[in-house]
Amino acid sequence: MASFLFIAIMFGNLSAYARLLDNNEKQRYAANTAIFGGIDPYSIELKNFILPLDELPRITSEAVTNFLIFRVSPATQAEIRAYKSLDAFTQFASKWIEDIKALKINNSFCVIGKVMHLQKINSPSLNIWLSLSSNGDILNSHCDCVAGLGEACTHVAAVLFALEYVSKQEESVTDVLLDRAKIQEKFP
Known part of the structure; x- marks a missing residue:
């Protein structure tokens, strides 16, 4: 009974996107x-995401690998093993990430991002x-793509690679995204 009440309370705070998920997916999303x-991060106005990305905790390649490959899925109780998501580095390197923003909520950091489709360029x-x-541990994630319900799709991975890159560089992700915007202005 208590878990039902918890889920009912949680559903009240969900975004329009999350409310359209089926019940099992909605429960996992609420959790x-x-x-x-x-x-729900999708329900927060973009203007509230004001934390500079260089103030995020340092993201290491080990943390990214642990999250994408070795983390145990709550749904299957087996390791995620999303090896294909490791290919997402090319999405980051090819500058398919349009935006990354951050916000501190309670004792955690919420990072949101926009990533272009690989196969559906006009979508x-x-x-x-x-x-x-x-401390830089990646706790969970979500993407509104079909595979995003598995919490380890290539779009999430691309943003993680971008954050790892920022942790290693003096240049910020914002600078990288601005470079991408300048290129698009020259070659629309």
Whole structure:
């Protein structure tokens, strides 16, 4: 009974996107937002994401690999083993990430991003969110693509690679995204 009440309360805070998920997916999604006190990242206005990306905890390649490959799926109780998501580095390197923003909620960090489709270039960009602990552990993620319900799609991975890159570089992700915008202005 208590878990039903918890889920009912959580559903009240979900975005329009999340409310369209089937019940099992909705429960998992609501559980993932618990790290943010039940606040759905898709329901937060973009203007609130004001944390400079260089103030995020350092993301290491080990953290990215652990999250994409070795993390245990709550649905299957087996390792995720999303080896294909490791190919997402090319999405980052090819500058398919349109935007990354961050916000601190409670003791965690919420990162949102927009990533272009690989196969559907004219389709709207996909929206991802992920949560980070204060020590740089990747806690969970979501993408509104078909594979995003598995929490380890290539779009999430591309943003993770971008954050890892920022952790290693002096140049910020914002600078990288601005370079991409300049190129698009020259070659629309």
